[in-house]
Amino acid sequence: xxxxxxxxxxxxxxxxxxxxxxxxxxxxxxxxxxxxxxxxxxxxxxxxxxxxxxxxxxxxxxxxxxxxxxxxxxxxxxxxxxxxxxxxxxxxxxxxxxxxxxxxxxxxxxxxxxxxxxxxxxxxxxxxxxxxxxxxxxxxx
Ligand code: HEM
Numbered sequence: 001x002x003x004x005x006x007x008x009x010x011x012x013x014x015x016x017x018x019x020x021x022x023x024x025x026x027x028x029x030x031x032x033x034x035x036x037x038x039x040x041x042x043x044x045x046x047x048x049x050x051x052x053x054x055x056x057x058x059x060x061x062x063x064x065x066x067x068x069x070x071x072x073x074x075x076x077x078x079x080x081x082x083x084x085x086x087x088x089x090x091x092x093x094x095x096x097x098x099x100x101x102x103x104x105x106x107x108x109x110x111x112x113x114x115x116x117x118x119x120x121x122x123x124x125x126x127x128x129x130x131x132x133x134x135x136x137x138x139x140x141x
Pocket of ligand 1: 061062063065066086097101
């Protein structure tokens with residue numbers, strides 16, 4: 001679980017990022033698809049070109065879910081229960097994809113909010129994204 005300082009760091013940067021979920025989310029997905037092309041196989045029904053309506057839509061959904069999770073950092077299992085079912089039972093996303101996406105989200109935050117992305121803020125986001133990913137991949141076995 002995150003310390004109070006880590007939770008505050010996540011929420012503080014989230015406050016900035018939440019203003020532009022479509023663009024930031026689309027960029028995170030574009031980075032994911034380029035650096036880990038296998039991840040595209042889950043999105044064969046999408047237009048995966050950079051900045052497409054599909055990427056903006058879906059990017060906003062993913063980041064929006066992170067924003068909701070950030071409000072429930074003490075209770076991630078419950079907050080993410082439905083999404084956890086979806087990713088495990090319906091989508092069957094290989095867990096390795098979560099590591100790369102988490103990394104890409106951090107890179108997007110660093111690129112757009114360099115002044116805020118201090119090492120301790122990154123560490124907090126890394127821990128938060130790992131905790132979210134752990135819940136979303138917890139029902140695989
Ligand atoms: C759908 C969140 C990681 C593949 C979704 C949805 C959300 C979401 C909110 C929409 C659910 C709905 O429509 O009810 C997240 C979060 C992630 C994550 C917070 C981790 C931080 C991943 C990864 C992959 C993936 C790593 C695969 C590379 C998908 C796919 C869909 C989906 C294929 C369905 C897309 C569609 O057809 O509309 N995810 N996701 N997700 N996710 Fe994830």
